[in-house]
Amino acid sequence: MLLKKYKTHFFDSLKNIQDEQEIESFFFILTEYLHNLKRVDVALNPNFELSDAEVEKWNTILADLQQEKPIQYITGEAWFYGLRFEVNENTLIPRPETEELVEWILNSPITQHPTPITILDIGTGTGCIPISLKANLPEANVSAIDVSEKALEVAKRNAASNKVEINFIQANILEVEDLNQHFDIIVSNPPYVRNLEKEEIKKNVLDYEPHLALFVEDTDALLFYRKIAQIALKNLTPNGLLFFEINQYLGKETVELLQNLGFKNIELKKDMYGNDRMIRCSI
Numbered sequence: 001m002l003l004k005k006y007k008t009h010f011f012d013s014l015k016n017i018q019d020e021q022e023i024e025s026f027f028f029i030l031t032e033y034l035h036n037l038k039r040v041d042v043a044l045n046p047n048f049e050l051s052d053a054e055v056e057k058w059n060t061i062l063a064d065l066q067q068e069k070p071i072q073y074i075t076g077e078a079w080f081y082g083l084r085f086e087v088n089e090n091t092l093i094p095r096p097e098t099e100e101l102v103e104w105i106l107n108s109p110i111t112q113h114p115t116p117i118t119i120l121d122i123g124t125g126t127g128c129i130p131i132s133l134k135a136n137l138p139e140a141n142v143s144a145i146d147v148s149e150k151a152l153e154v155a156k157r158n159a160a161s162n163k164v165e166i167n168f169i170q171a172n173i174l175e176v177e178d179l180n181q182h183f184d185i186i187v188s189n190p191p192y193v194r195n196l197e198k199e200e201i202k203k204n205v206l207d208y209e210p211h212l213a214l215f216v217e218d219t220d221a222l223l224f225y226r227k228i229a230q231i232a233l234k235n236l237t238p239n240g241l242l243f244f245e246i247n248q249y250l251g252k253e254t255v256e257l258l259q260n261l262g263f264k265n266i267e268l269k270k271d272m273y274g275n276d277r278m279i280r281c282s283i
Contacts, residue, residue, distance in 0.1 A: 001050045003042065003049070011023050013062055026071050072087050073089065078093050081128070086157055087126055090150040091125045097273075098245060101187070110184055111137055111140075111185075117137070117141070118185070119133055119184065119185045119186075120179070120235075123191070124168070125189075126158055127155030127156075130143070133187075134159075143183075144167070146168075147171065147172045147173070152168050173228060183240060184240045186228070186236060187242075188224070188245070191215055192224070194218045195217065221247065222257055228242075232283070233283060242258075242279075243278065248271075254279060265282045266281040267279065
């Protein structure tokens with residue numbers, strides 16, 4: 001079968017699930033993934049022929065897409081802050097809003113310090129935050145914590161493939177009392193989606209991404225923020241900064257939590273979509 005003919009079938013099969021722009025994006029991600037053909041290569045090879053085995057591969061992937069499986073879990077990779085990351089069912093897919101958090105950290109005056117700074121990421125998942133920070137701050141000493149051994153295995157491979165050194169630690173942050181080390185920056189994108197918000201979550205997230213990294217109980221939605229902030233009070237350097245990615249509906253509550261714990265210079269920042277998404281503060 002000609003690839004261009006299969007493209008018509010591909011679009012027709014997904015048109016009731018995704019918009020045309022998204023389908024087109026999927027198609028060209030897959031031409032590169034399956035055939036090493038970029039968009040321009042497809043245009044220059046209108047008679048590119050698919051073997052029966054290749055059609056079968058496309059059909060298997062198409063069936064997954066019809067079930068709204070994320071394309072990143074199909075290809076096993078996602079791009080974040082210009083770097084390639086392995087992803088699987090044990091890790092969340094890195095998101096553009098988190099890239100904004102990384103950008104905010106990199107633009108902070110503390111990162112321009114002449115002596116190497118120390119950074120800790122809590123709940124690292126794929127390692128996208130610490131790896132991106134280390135890639136852009138090569139002199140920094142960067143550590144990362146996660147409760148999931150399987151997620152840390154992915155993060156370690158991502159650090160190796162992106163040629164950076166990260167100190168990875170397996171720990172349940174809710175059980176940690178003191179890190180026994182001081183950091184100039186502590187950053188976290190912890191679980192923050194309440195169960196009551198599940199109905200807002202798209203099927204491709206709810207059915208495929210790890211709930212351990214997504215959800216918190218409605219009765220204590222700021223559990224991780226409170227614990228991490230308490231640790232930061234003990235383990236931030238005097239001029240250190242705490243950064244959070246937050247639940248867009250709980251910006252005011254998260255600010256109040258940090259105020260009540262004694263944090264200063266609390267700044268709530270919106271993401272590209274106009275949602276309350278990030279907080280920066282100091283002790």
